[in-house]
Amino acid sequence: MNLDSILASGRAAAEERMRDTVRMYAQAEGTFDRGTGTTTPGAQTTLYTGKARVKAIAASTGQETTAGERELVLREYEVHLPWSTTVPGGRVLPGTRIEVTASSDPRMAGLVLWVTGTAFTDQSTAWRIRTEDRS
Template identity: 75%
Template sequence: MSSLDTVLAAGRRAAEARMRETVRLYSQAADSFDRASGQTVPGAKADLYTGKARVKAIAASTGQETEAGEREIVLREYEVQLPWATTLPSGTRVLAGMRIEVTASPDPRMVGLILWVTGASFSDQSTVWRIRTEDRS
């Protein structure tokens, strides 16, 4: 093991120690409309990862106001950090539009937060797997 590998391993352990939230990464099929009930039926969800993470607001993000449907929403950016060695089911990649739900956190206000994936970065010299997301509430 090279000195770089030793330093990266220590950094990855330290980064994992800061992961205090539990999240669920999932994809969701398109919603459908049930004519009989007149209701929109949410698409099926496929869980890709459930486990520890660190969820942090991006400091430079002030929130962008935009319109969705007939209501105003504010987009706030978050970075979700997963353990570097996290693997997904074979053939699956993190794609924009997937979602991350915070299922547990020391900050109870974060529980239930749904974040929409906007991108992910990969690097063999990272200490965590960083996924860019936005809160569309």
């Protein structure tokens, strides 16, 4: 077996483990209306919709932080997409969001994760994206 056939086999196996469905999107900045005191969320641009594997990073215990006047616990997740996935612009920037739309674990549905980083390599079996849950 040559390396290309080994990678093809590994990528097929990795995709078989992708049992979650996600939507990756960019969120434009909202606009604040001083008259009403409300913020209207900006437009969302969908970058990817499809299968994925979402897994908590075992070593992540959650980091407590404050955003505005709200306490947050940041938990890290790794989202695996098919290796062949492409997105407009070719890269996923920090701040992009990934929403779990369906999962075998019903507690995962509706979870919104914020991208913190991505990795690129030609010898990987999946595209791995580092994210955090900011709830």
